[in-house]
Amino acid sequence: MNPSQASGSAKETAFVTGAASGIGLAEDGFRVALLDQNPDAIWKAAASLQGEGWDAIAHAADIRDRPAIAASLSAEARIDVMVCAAGIAPMHSFLGITKEDLHTAVNVSPLGTFICCEEATRRIKSNDCLTARKKEARRTCILRAS
Helix, strand or coil, X not given: CCCCCCCCXXXXXXXXXXXXXXXXXXXXXXXXXXXECCHHHHHHHHHHHHHCCCCEEEEECCCCCXXXXXXXXXXXXXXXXXXXXXXXXXXXXXXXXXXXXXXXXXXXXXHHHHHHHHHHHHHHHXXXXXXXXXXXXXXXXXXCCC
């Protein structure tokens, strides 16, 4: 199976950005839709989860690209949880930060997170995400910053 193709599962789905490093909710019974800007890394992460028997799918996109995020989210049958874990920071001293470094960090971390959260919330609100066992909504956006 090509991990970049969605399966259209009706299972509760957690969509995770910045997921190439292995963050996920598969052990909690969710289908995990992993998103990262690095296609090779994200497909490898999804294949690793699939190899362990988990329900995982990969999407490669830059979180600053609203149309790409919207398309990735729309490829899923449902979105119940959005985990925004993608982020970037300059890897040198504070006094060495350039205007370009700051521009990139601001566009990825707060702006990209906002785009993902907003696009996911539109889809989460349109889902009937009631769980059979609790009869309560399990819809949420989780923002992780570092």
